[in-house]
Amino acid sequence: MTVFEPLVFNRILLTIDEDDSASTKRAFRYAVTLAQSANVELGICSVIENHDINIYDSMMPAKLDEKREQLQTVVDGYVSQAQVAGAKNVTGFIAEGGDVDDVILEQALPNFHPDLIVCGADTEFTAHRVAGAVSLRLAKKAPISVIVVR
Amino acid sequence: MTVFEPLVFNRILLTIDEDDSASTKRAFRYAVTLAQSANVELGICSVIENHDINIYDSMMPAKLDEKREQLQTVVDGYVSQAQVAGAKNVTGFIAEGGDVDDVILEQALPNFHPDLIVCGADTEFTAHRVAGAVSLRLAKKAPISVIVVR
Numbered sequence: 001m002t003v004f005e006p007l008v009f010n011r012i013l014l015t016i017d018e019d020d021s022a023s024t025k026r027a028f029r030y031a032v033t034l035a036q037s038a039n040v041e042l043g044i045c046s047v048i049e050n051h052d053i054n055i056y057d058s059m060m061p062a063k064l065d066e067k068r069e070q071l072q073t074v075v076d077g078y079v080s081q082a083q084v085a086g087a088k089n090v091t092g093f094i095a096e097g098g099d100v101d102d103v104i105l106e107q108a109l110p111n112f113h114p115d116l117i118v119c120g121a122d123t124e125f126t127a128h129r130v131a132g133a134v135s136l137r138l139a140k141k142a143p144i145s146v147i148v149v150r
Numbered sequence: 151m152t153v154f155e156p157l158v159f160n161r162i163l164l165t166i167d168e169d170d171s172a173s174t175k176r177a178f179r180y181a182v183t184l185a186q187s188a189n190v191e192l193g194i195c196s197v198i199e200n201h202d203i204n205i206y207d208s209m210m211p212a213k214l215d216e217k218r219e220q221l222q223t224v225v226d227g228y229v230s231q232a233q234v235a236g237a238k239n240v241t242g243f244i245a246e247g248g249d250v251d252d253v254i255l256e257q258a259l260p261n262f263h264p265d266l267i268v269c270g271a272d273t274e275f276t277a278h279r280v281a282g283a284v285s286l287r288l289a290k291k292a293p294i295s296v297i298v299v300r
Contacts, residue, residue: 004235006186007179007299029157030295036156085154121295139289139298145180145271147297148289149157 009034009145013043013114015104015123015134018074023120023135027149028078031118035087042087043112044078046071047103048096068094101137109142117146159184159295163193163264165254165273165284168224173270173285177299178228181268185237192237193262194228196221197253198246218244251287259292267296 014031016024035042048071071094079092091112097103104117119135139146164181166174185192198221221244229242241262247253254267269285289296 004182004231005179006183007176008183026157026295029155032154033156033158081154136286136290139296140286143300145176145297145299146289147295149295150293 009114009116010039011041011043011112011114012116012118013045013104013108013112014078014118015100015108015138016044016046016075016078016120017123017134018046018071020074021120021122023122023150025120027118027120027123027147028081030147030149032082032085032087034116034118035082035090036085038088040087041089041091042082043108043114044075044082044090044092045104045108045112046075046094047100048094049100049103050096050098068096100134101141104134104138105141109144115144117142117144119146119148121148121150159264159266160189161191161193161262161264162266162268163195163254163258163262164228164268165250165258165288166194166196166225166228166270167273167284168196168221170224171270171272173272173300175270177268177270177273177297178231180297180299182232182235182237184266184268185232185240186235188238190237191239191241192232193258193264194225194232194240194242195254195258195262196225196244197250198244199250199253200246200248218246250284251291254284254288255291259294265294267292267294269296269298271298271300 012031012034075092079090082090095103095107117138121135123134135148162181225242229240232240245253245257267288271285273284285298
């Protein structure tokens with residue numbers, strides 16, 4: 001008879017969009033509920049898709065900086081809320097690149113090395129090229145566990 | 151300032167296959183870890199796909215009964231292990247029908263009314279017609295949260 005080994009996630013990556021959809025809010029609640037336990041680290045990540053930035057904007061660094069600051073403010077807001085709710089180890093960061101799911105897989109995962117991604121089912125990015133929710137593409141492609149929150 | 155509301159899942163449906171893949175084992179560990187908390191009910195479900203049963207078999211009810219018993223034994227084994235591990239409220243059941251994901255969505259959900267489906271990323275059924283893992287199809291189509299465990 002083998003002894004039962006509990007499975008607990010210790011490094012949780014929450015992916016958020018700017019839109020603050022109902023499922024993103026629930027994903028936040030779930031991630032923070034897990035992060036209220038000791039020894040759990042929570043990363044909160046959002047992505048600027050390069051193709052959000054049209055050619056006119058890309059010629060104006062000030063505009064791009066503004067966009068970065070705006071998203072950083074959103075992420076910082078989530079980080080503060082998580083800390084107030086009792087999450088002890090919270091890090092917020094933004095990433096930039098092509099499609100959201102690829103940026104998360106290729107930048108956020110190697111940097112934060114989570115064991116669970118928490119993502120709202122409807123988490124979407126306004127201008128992105130690939131059809132379908134980010135959560136499903138992460139569930140399909142990530143090398144780690146993914147919870148699609150509804 | 152709004153008060154933080156934790157998000158906890160109370161009725162967890164674990165879907166298993168006969169193959170006992172690595173990800174199904176981890177899905178079991180995660181589901182049971184959650185079910186060790188009081189007030190959590192765990193349902194453990196597996197599915198006989200009708201098209202598993204070829205025409206020759208379908209003319210022989212004894213063969214079909216044997217298949218049902220075999221799968222029930224697998225499910226019962228998981229239920230016992232979950233109970234030994236400290237899960238208080240565990241129910242095992244098997245369902246039958248067309249594609250696994252549709253059977254889960256159309257039979258298991260209305261019967262057990264879970265708030266979370268736990269499924270291994272590689273959970274597969276030998277003979278099923280639809281390409282791709284069951285977990286991803288559930289993550290896409292379920293009206294509730296789904297965790298794809300790796």
